[in-house]
Amino acid sequence: MRLINMKPDTRSDEMGIRANNSISKFIEYYIEPERRFDYAVMIDGPWGSGKTHLVKEFVKNSTVNSLYITLNGVSSTDQIDAEIYRQLHPILSGKGMRILGAVSRAVAKGAFKMDFSDGNSATLNASLTEIDISKELSNPGKRLLVFDDLERCKIPVGEALGYINSFVEHDGLKVIILGNEAEIKDDGDMTYRQIKEKLVGQTLKVSSPAGEAFEVFAELVRHPPTRGFLKRHKENVLALHRQGGRGNLRTLKHAMWDFEKIGSLLETRHWNKQASVLKIMNVAMVCTMEARAGVLDADVLNSLIDNAVARAMRLQAKKPKNRADEIDDRYPQINFSDTLLTAQMLGSTLLEGQINGPGLVAVLDASADYAAPGDSPLWKQASALFFADDETSERVTHELEEAFASHQFTLRGEILHVAGIRLWLAKIGMIPKEIDEVVDECKAYIDHVGRAAQLETSLDRPNEHGGRNIYGGYMMVQSNTPEWLSIAAHYDEVELTVAKEKYGSIARDLLEVLPTDPDEFLFDLAVNGVRRARYSEHPVLMSIPAKEFATVIFEASPEIQARAFATLQNRHAGRSIPSLLPERLWIAEVKNELEKLIVAAKPMTRYRLNQLIEEHLDPLFAD
Structure with missing residues (x-):
């Protein structure tokens, strides 16, 4: 360094x-x-x-x-x-x-x-x-x-x-x-x-005169532990300001205030590790100064934080420096692969102003500085080998290969992290394999976990935030290479196959819950403001024969009938989701089956169902 x-x-x-x-x-x-x-x-x-x-x-x-x-x-x-x-x-x-x-x-x-x-x-x-x-x-x-x-x-x-x-x-x-x-x-x-x-x-x-201004700004920091920490590390603060403050005292003030946002969320056990808090302060102030200078945004932040491997390989290939490289050069005393807070957490806190205290503490507690020995995931240890000594690098690489051979990784984020790390390790000679061999092994790994019905699918995980190549707040190594993209595409194919095998049982569960809890039926199928709709992009309903579904709706109470029709419309109206297009054809079959049943229905039921079809289903086929 x-x-x-x-x-x-x-x-x-x-x-x-x-x-x-x-x-x-x-x-x-x-x-x-x-x-x-x-x-x-x-x-x-x-x-x-x-x-x-x-x-x-x-x-x-x-x-x-x-x-x-x-x-x-x-x-x-x-x-x-x-x-x-x-x-x-x-x-x-x-x-x-x-x-x-x-x-x-x-x-x-x-x-x-x-x-x-x-x-x-x-x-x-x-x-x-x-x-x-x-x-x-x-x-x-x-x-x-x-x-x-x-x-x-x-x-x-x-x-x-x-x-x-x-x-x-x-x-x-x-x-x-x-x-x-x-x-x-x-x-x-x-x-x-x-x-x-x-x-x-x-x-x-x-x-x-930044030194004089610092004393004034420090008194404006209301959180006592943060204020005391800033005063004890005045030299570090002023050094950062000389490097990136561009002579702007307002930038210095806002950088100190932004660190206070984070400092006010820290617990005593965090403050007890002063060197670790210094890492947090450094990266927080850099983010603020570079953002206010118009240099740093969410994309640059993702490229900067915990992405030293990709930057090193890009420079080795003599590619032009990007904004993340320039920021890295501007602050030579900071290791941006050891900032404790992820790019996602820094971005939401400092760039978007979203304060998530429990989430920030959880990210810190999962970092190497605060996690209990052995708590740090193996993929995370391996992604940090750029700054490890040879003995540690060889040990972690051996453990990673053993875990890979025994199929210990089942989550999408972990598997694709490991795939990128293995590609990198093969390129630098840490594992004696050709790149194509690593690609084939990773695809075979995905096939094996998929056949064992252990592969995580989008049915199982929350909605993704920050990009498909980010997991656990960390960008995946090699995720911009054709080899990694090929592995990720293969994961998507196998994942879809595994998910489809679950559609039948999911649809049966939904049909069973409809008469007693129509809210759950709605929340699982249609995008809403209450919680994540787990199946909003999966055509699970078409696993039920159209005639059977129509019969259940026909025999349901008027309230349940209305909720079911509204759910189908909310699920499809105004959304162009390719994966749901086959289900729209299924809805047309359900409509036809209902119309057959309506013929023999009593007047009020016939009137109500015709109105519900006209209001909720017909608009889906207006085009």
Whole structure:
């Protein structure tokens, strides 16, 4: 593993703090009432560098009267007028009211319109002295205007700066502009630099002293164990931020908060292993920083976590680096194959915001760091051999081959994990077999377990999440190779054969439960919001002769009849599932058999069943 200096860059931090102190001193000098300036001050820095925080902290500790206006998303100067007016007269910004148009220094012109939430408009006479903005701004020496997010303003930069210039040139006000000059585009015939020269007399570059910000952000962490851990590992946190924070202090703050999401779920026994928690913190912060930078998404995360083997083989083949490789290179101190939390759990927690405390604890407890000796599955031990010594590699490989020979794996995820691992071990010479031989052996293994009726099918397992090549939260080794895909396809074929052999008994059980528990009948057959429908994609019902099924429905109570028809419609309507198409033909046969029985039925039963057929079954054959 590559080495990296984990000590904080205190020299850089000290320089940044001194630079920001200098900015504060200049602002203090600039806003002194007795000093007259005919220019605005620009504070430049990237998004998240602390510009806004610096100025707001200064204003909070100062006696200057200030107005803070964000230009983010503003598309007209009227909106700025309205915001200035709102801050000067908050009573006019109450619920149900919006200030429209120019309500700034031109209020004295006579009147302005007010738009009420009920759609009615009214005119408010400007003779009210308490709303005279000109009067409010009559003492420029004691008033500071702060315009933030210049680069995110939708007004053309020339128009925006011209508007701001009127406060400086005509009203003599002190103005500070915050923005990221690197993102400001030229406007029309004049470049931003030309426009800026006419207005801005001093540009100050803000620095991002992460060490100072860390202390502030740490106090915002409410969970005491997480806060204490972050403080004890400040050097690690700042090293990660230097590598991936891109100078953005907001990213540092959110990375610490995201680790708190996980930290608040940990139990004492987890915190007792500090080195293990450090692994969790490292990967959590990396995920947050890279996601906020637009580099990491769910696919990249799956490729990054526990996929060192695939990355190593891809690089060995001299294939171009992908985003997961670049992230791996950016953080050389992190072993992304030993993060304790799976890609699936990290993605749901940090990218999707889904907090599953018991699930996260279960994943941790199954990891090598927290599992009891011998509890880690053999396939998981084998998938981690990339970082094992030779003795461990040989022992685990021998145990894996013995378990394979005795057909100990019956779950789809385990079998396909083992298939990928065996392909990899054969390629690197850990098992003396040709690749084609491994493929044939894996397919023969699947056939054997299938004949023994021990093969797991989709009837037995929950719905898959995160992709067919992920199991237990881990991506399967070699799952992008033709050899592995061939084995997986063979599993699907055998699985379907095994499943079909179970359709008859399943259908009989469903038919038996229908008269007494129609909800179970529905929940097992049709997609619903209560629980997984185990047979929603399996044509199990057609195992029952159409005439027999029609007779059961005909003899059932009216309520059961209605539920049965509704279940058939919900199961098929609006769904184009190839595996269910044969069952739709079976439904047509059931309909024909019912119509034969209806002929001899009494009036109410005949009417009800005809209505149910028309409402629930006929639409299935409308096309």
